[in-house]
Amino acid sequence: MTTEPTAPAQPGPREGAGPALYAATIAMGLSAGLYFAFDVSVMPGLDRGDDHTYVLAMRNINEAIENGLFGLVFFGAFLATGLAAGQLRLLGRRAAARWAWAALALYGGVVALTTVVNVPLNRRLAAGGLSGAAGELAALRGAFTRPWTRANAVRTVACTAALACLGRALTLRGRAV
Template sequence: METARTSTLIAATITAGLISGLFYAFTVAVMPGLARSTDRTTVETMQNINKAILNGWFMLTYLGAPLLITTTLVLHATDPETRDAIAPLAAALATCLAALIITARINIPLNNALEAAGPPEQHGDPTTTHTARTAYEAPWNNANTWRTVLTTLTLALLTYTLTLH
């Protein structure tokens, strides 16, 4: 049982770290870089990223993190000797789920709206592209900043839990 607890905790920490790192990269590099770009470049790039990110590797880590945290929490809760890990694991699950909720309620609808705006080259008027960008960029960045903070907390809590072993 110890092997299962340790293995799932390590896997949860790795997947949470990958997701946290992805959100962090968008916060500190991708979106600031796009902020320096034209409306057309920003809209087109984000439309392409939003399509490309929907792949098996992303889904494995994005959905794997909460599943692995939940499994780890259950495994630790069933052994009286590892119950000291329950609080940080429960907090890690809560922060991870909060990031998922932000994604589902804010980032995904914004991504869908940006896609619905159509490709910039089909916009007859440049103000259409500008409007699509301004409706997307600031709210998406704000939500992503919160996802970054929450998933970083998730990672910190899981790392702390590793020290309890």
């Protein structure tokens, strides 16, 4: 008895965009959690210290965060979300794709804000002297703290909203809408 070879099964609506959508959701959740942790613990904790401690600790944090794992999550959230949105669209899952595109737009804003506000502030903080007079450290800290924390709060909200959009895309991806 011979059997005809069968064509490989095409991925179903749930499988097609699954890996990218799950990766995007996980990376987005990690990013939202990171920004939230800065809002509710890191920055309030640093605010309790003196100017020298604040500037030194924030410099150390900014240096430590520049690593491969953070880069993978930071850029991976953007890439995986875009890939998932495109795959959902190709699969005809319009409603899920719209939510994924919304997540991509929100996270694109996070990336832009990070590039335009937070990173330049981090660089200015790193360039300032630690051995200067107390007034210089206070000025350095003062020029950094308010704009950085405000921008981070916006990143937290946008990233959390992007995570919610990805959650909705996950819910809708198997539906025929």
